[in-house]
Amino acid sequence: MDTTSDRPSGRHQISIGHLVMGLAFLGIVGVWALIQTDTVTGDDIRWLMPIPWVLAGVVGLAATAITGSRRYAVRQTGWVGAQPEQTEQTEQLEEPEELDEPQADLPKYPETSQTSEEKS
Numbered sequence: 001m002d003t004t005s006d007r008p009s010g011r012h013q014i015s016i017g018h019l020v021m022g023l024a025f026l027g028i029v030g031v032w033a034l035i036q037t038d039t040v041t042g043d044d045i046r047w048l049m050p051i052p053w054v055l056a057g058v059v060g061l062a063a064t065a066i067t068g069s070r071r072y073a074v075r076q077t078g079w080v081g082a083q084p085e086q087t088e089q090t091e092q093l094e095e096p097e098e099l100d101e102p103q104a105d106l107p108k109y110p111e112t113s114q115t116s117e118e119k120s
Contacts, residue, residue: 014067020060027052 031048034040040048 014063016060016063016067019063020056023059024052024056027055 031040031052034048035045
């Protein structure tokens with residue numbers, strides 16, 4: 001039995017926005033749990049509320065800094081190594097042909113004829 005396959009793995013690029021919002025949600029649920037169990041009371045709640053947002057933002061910035069250069073890198077494709085030899089036929093195709101000059105006696109815009117009923 002052959003265990004190797006050509007199928008791609010289940011790994012994919014992480015969505016930084018989803019990561020940040022998921023961490024913020026988990027942090028808010030944690031803060032809510034601390035408040036409901038009376039672990040944190042009084043003025044301590046005021047300092048505890050922004051912590052999930054700050055931590056999620058720091059994780060998002062770190063993830064962007066780590067993957068930023070690879071995520072949006074320019075992928076170049078084309079020839080690897082020496083260029084193939086050009087034949088006379090391909091050289092002729094690459095040279096643009098000279099276009100004929102437009103005739104000077106042609107009107108710039110085509111004239112349209114309107115009946116007297118359409119004018120009024």
